[in-house]
Amino acid sequence: MKPPLNSKTAAQRIATYAIVLLFVVIFVSPFLFMLMASFKPNQQIFSDLSSIRAFLPVGSISLQNYRDVIGSSGIGRFALNSAFITIVTVCAGLFVNSLAAFALARLEWRGKGMVLGLIVVLLIIPLEAIAVPMMLMVAYLPTLGFEGGLSIQWSWLDTRLVQIVPFVANAFSIFFFYQAFSDIPRDFDEAAYVDGATPFQVYRHVIVPLSGTTFATVAIIQGLAAWNQYLWPVIVVPSEGARPLMVGLQQFFRFQTEWGEVMAYATLATLPVFLAFIFFQRWFVQSVMGSGVKG
Amino acid sequence: MPSQVELCDVQKGFGERQIIKGVNLLIQPSEFIVLVGPSGCGKSTLLRMIAGLESVDTGEIRFDGAPVNDRRPAERNVGMVFQSYALYPHMTVEENVAFALKIARVDAAERRQRVDEVLDVLQLSALRNSRPSQLSGGQRQRVAIGRSIVRKPAVFLFDEPLSNLDTALRVQMRLEISRLHHRLRNTVVYVTHDQVEAMTLADRIVVLEAGTVQQIGPPLELYERPANKFVAGFLGTPQMGFLAAEAVGHGADGLSVRICASGVTLPFRGQGSRQGNVTIGIRPEDCTLCAPEQGHLAGEVLQVERLGSDTFAFVEGGGEAPVAVRVGADRDVPAGSRVGVTFDPARCHLFDDSGVTLPPHTA
Numbered sequence: 001m002k003p004p005l006n007s008k009t010a011a012q013r014i015a016t017y018a019i020v021l022l023f024v025v026i027f028v029s030p031f032l033f034m035l036m037a038s039f040k041p042n043q044q045i046f047s048d049l050s051s052i053r054a055f056l057p058v059g060s061i062s063l064q065n066y067r068d069v070i071g072s073s074g075i076g077r078f079a080l081n082s083a084f085i086t087i088v089t090v091c092a093g094l095f096v097n098s099l100a101a102f103a104l105a106r107l108e109w110r111g112k113g114m115v116l117g118l119i120v121v122l123l124i125i126p127l128e129a130i131a132v133p134m135m136l137m138v139a140y141l142p143t144l145g146f147e148g149g150l151s152i153q154w155s156w157l158d159t160r161l162v163q164i165v166p167f168v169a170n171a172f173s174i175f176f177f178y179q180a181f182s183d184i185p186r187d188f189d190e191a192a193y194v195d196g197a198t199p200f201q202v203y204r205h206v207i208v209p210l211s212g213t214t215f216a217t218v219a220i221i222q223g224l225a226a227w228n229q230y231l232w233p234v235i236v237v238p239s240e241g242a243r244p245l246m247v248g249l250q251q252f253f254r255f256q257t258e259w260g261e262v263m264a265y266a267t268l269a270t271l272p273v274f275l276a277f278i279f280f281q282r283w284f285v286q287s288v289m290g291s292g293v294k295g
Numbered sequence: 296m297p298s299q300v301e302l303c304d305v306q307k308g309f310g311e312r313q314i315i316k317g318v319n320l321l322i323q324p325s326e327f328i329v330l331v332g333p334s335g336c337g338k339s340t341l342l343r344m345i346a347g348l349e350s351v352d353t354g355e356i357r358f359d360g361a362p363v364n365d366r367r368p369a370e371r372n373v374g375m376v377f378q379s380y381a382l383y384p385h386m387t388v389e390e391n392v393a394f395a396l397k398i399a400r401v402d403a404a405e406r407r408q409r410v411d412e413v414l415d416v417l418q419l420s421a422l423r424n425s426r427p428s429q430l431s432g433g434q435r436q437r438v439a440i441g442r443s444i445v446r447k448p449a450v451f452l453f454d455e456p457l458s459n460l461d462t463a464l465r466v467q468m469r470l471e472i473s474r475l476h477h478r479l480r481n482t483v484v485y486v487t488h489d490q491v492e493a494m495t496l497a498d499r500i501v502v503l504e505a506g507t508v509q510q511i512g513p514p515l516e517l518y519e520r521p522a523n524k525f526v527a528g529f530l531g532t533p534q535m536g537f538l539a540a541e542a543v544g545h546g547a548d549g550l551s552v553r554i555c556a557s558g559v560t561l562p563f564r565g566q567g568s569r570q571g572n573v574t575i576g577i578r579p580e581d582c583t584l585c586a587p588e589q590g591h592l593a594g595e596v597l598q599v600e601r602l603g604s605d606t607f608a609f610v611e612g613g614g615e616a617p618v619a620v621r622v623g624a625d626r627d628v629p630a631g632s633r634v635g636v637t638f639d640p641a642r643c644h645l646f647d648d649s650g651v652t653l654p655p656h657t658a
Contacts, residue, residue: 187381190348195395195446196369205394209385 029055031270038065038263045259065264069252073261074240075268078248082227083272085163085244089226090219092168097218098211100169101177102203106189116178122171127231135235138162160242163233167226173218180214181207220280227273245269297324297482298358298372298449300345305354307340314340316506317354327476327483331493332503333529338486339454341503345484346452347371358449371450374443378455380435382427382442389414389423392441399446413441416475433464437471444479451476453485457492469495490530494518502526524650527576533600533607535644536582536618538575538592545569552645556613559591561640566653573653576644579607579619583637584628590635592618599630610636 032055037045039061048054069075103109104116138156156162184207192202208215230246237243243251249269253262300322307315314337322328330338343349345356347368355362363371382391392413396406414420417437427435436456443451453472457465473496476483487493493500494514502509502517502525510522514530521527527535539555548562552573561575587593594612601624608628609617620636622628645653 185379185381187377187379188383190346190368191375191377191381191383191442192394192398193348194346194368194373194375195442196398201398205398206383209383 034263034266034270037260038267039063040065040260042258042260045263065258065260066268068258069261069264069268073248073252073265075245075248075252075265077240078243078245079268079272081160081242082245085160085229086223086226088160089164089167090223092164093170093173093222094215094219096168097170097173098177098181098208098215099203100174101181102199102207104174105178105181106186106202106207107199119171119174119178123175131231131235134166134232138166138236157236158239158242159237162236163229163242163244166232167222167229170222173222176218176221177211177214180211184210216280220276223276224273296449297480299324299360300450300482300484301355301357301360302341302345303355303357305341305344305356306352307337307344307349308352314506315344318503318506318508320501320508320511322482322484324482325480327485327496327498328501329485329487329493329497329499330501330503331487331490331529332509334488335505336503337506338488338503342452342454342484342486345371345450346373346375372446372448373450373452374446374448375452376436376439376443376454376456378458380427380439380459382435382438384427387424387426388419388430388438388441391427391438392419392445394442395446409445413445416444416478417441432460433468436460436468440472440475444475449482451481451483451485453483453487455487456485457487458489465489465492472496490532494530500530502529504529520652521576521644522652524574524576524646524652527644527646527652531578533579533609533619534616535576535578536614537616537646538577538612538614538618540573540575542569542571542573550645552640554591556594557590557592561591561643563640563643563645566645569647569653572648574615574646574650576646577618577638577642579621581638581642582618582620584608584610584620584622585635585637587633587635590637592636593633594618594636596628596630596632596634599628608634610634612636 036055036057039057040048041060041062041064044059045054048059053059104112104119135157140154141156142152142154143156143159143161144150144152156165188206188210189202192206197205228246229244230250233242233244233247234250237247246269249265252265300320302318302320305315305318306313318341320328330341332338340349344351347363347366347370351364356364358371368375383394386394389410393406393410396409401409411420414423417440419434419437419441422430422434422438427438430438439456456472457468460468469492472485476496485492485496497514499512500514500517501511504525510517510526512520517526518530521530524537528537540552541555542550543553543560544551545566545568546562549564550562550566550569551560552563552575553560554575584590592610592612592614594610594617596608597611597617598609600607600609604624606622606624606626606628608620608622610620611617618636628634647653
């Protein structure tokens with residue numbers, strides 16, 4: 001006799017929920033610990049470590065850690081730097097990468113296949129492998145300086161520019177746009193060309209409006225990468241002026257034994273990403289599932 | 296102003312594969328030309344070459360005598376309706392129709408006026424704020440037509456525009472396209488694989504097969520005097536029946552042709568003397584059913600199609616394929632019964648070994 005179908009389904013469902021719950025606990029508990037610790041004094045953090053209290057808002061709870069971090073760490077300036085770098089990188093990246101993908105996916109030109117192949121190859125080269133040669137390059141690039149009148153300076157080091165320009169053109173973004181644009185029926189382009197449109201008008205009036213989700217996805221992925229940048233600014237931004245938030249956190253952590261403040265700093269650094277996730281959750285999940293890329 | 300379109304020995308290939316093998320065609324201003332042929336014959340490629348969406352390998356395309364090979368689609372003053380309609384899903388009906396005018400920077404007042412005119416002609420005014428996804432197939436088709444006529448192009452190009460519609464809507468849209476052509480009098484090049492569309496819409500039909508023109512002419516001329524076996528078989532539903540035969544001599548009644556399957560010999564008047572294999576072609580409406588022993592051909596009824604107005608019996612008589620015979624709508628012909636098929640040789644078509652009509656009609 002076969003077992004009842006619905007009981008088997010119920011057992012499967014319970015098992016599925018149990019596994020999902022386990023993963024939720026594994027992924028959420030560090031964030032919960034960080035958040036709760038950010039409201040607690042140093043001693044209590046250590047005394048709570050051996051119990052469930054570490055994840056609960058119990059004991060001596062206050063915003064003192066946040067007051068101390070905001071008052072003394074320069075977090076405001078670093079956050080502004082990170083926001084500026086992220087916004088400019090994302091805006092410029094969306095434009096540049098989508099245009100490149102449009103040329104690859106929708107226009108016919110000699111050498112297109114080779115360029116696409118090179119872009120795919122670039123996908124597998126990590127920043128760590130090219131960071132030093134890149135640093136040597138940017139160290140000798142010219143830029144306009146405004147201190148003491150307009151002048152040309154021969155180094156991009158220690159600027160916001162050096163944290164933006166190398167990351168605007170992004171192989172992954174181009175490839176992501178390329179795949180999305182390739183799926184749009186060519187009849188749309190051809191109808192527009194017959195109607196008198198130029199390639200840029202086809203891009204502007206047809207392709208871009210039909211790719212809203214793709215643009216949002218790329219914005220999220222490139223924005224997260226820009227916000228979380230750490231290795232590159234550590235190499236090229238030695239002083240505080242153009243320092244981004246993540247490097248600021250590391251510096252703060254280096255000279256700090258007040259773990260409550262460290263956790264408060266980390267919470268503040270995570271907050272914009274968390275809010276962005278809540279706001280763009282649908283696209284974010286789509287992007288991670290669609291691209292197979294770690295979030 | 297409608298344009299004259301001329302194709303002079305136009306050729307096109309993709310890689311090793313030659314798609315268009317030297318097409319010559321002169322389309323007069325205001326003429327409605329239908330390119331028809333089986334899938335893969337190159338008719339859509341030819342249309343796209345006229346539009347400028349495909350380059351021409353060799354040969355020349357001329358509009359009003361001027362070569363346009365190097366002109367971009369927009370510079371040819373053509374309007375095109377795609378098989379998929381290609382309506383922009385993010386735009387409303389009004390925005391879709393106005394798109395070409397917006398690109399051409401026509402000022403807002405004139406743009407509005409011209410769009411209103413087109414929407415009015417196509418009875419789309421009530422749907423101006425709808426998006427394509429909210430429209431039926433016929434409405435989408437009308438928007439696609441509206442988008443192509445709003446620029447007042449000299450030449451309209453239609454690429455199988457009705458193939459996605461159901462039968463009833465297809466008949467309705469066919470009438471609308473015909474009415475629109477009579478009203479606007481533009482030059483039209485229309486691609487279809489549907490011979491009914493071709494027969495009902497065209498001033499002249501161009502039958503293509505494997506990238507070559509088989510015959511050009513008015514619909515009835517092609518139907519009644521096909522240049523070859525391909526054209527004869529392509530036009531007409533059900534298809535013309537073909538019987539393998541042999542020319543056996545020439546007498547006072549004309550060429551004597553013996554049907555291989557039945558051994559019956561028929562006289563074909565007006566044919567010259569010849570010997571060897573030929574094919575007899577006979578339309579369903581030119582055949583009659585009779586007793587098996589009285590027919591030029593005898594065989595079993597394989598299938599009976601009752602269409603209401605007509606009934607067609609398909610008789611397996613030893614030919615290349617069953618021979619279709621039109622019988623009265625109310626006549627009962629049981630499938631599986633043995634019948635004879637008789638026909639008037641004067642209504643038959645005779646093809647030589649290579650499929651060319653005897654005597655050949657000029658293309």
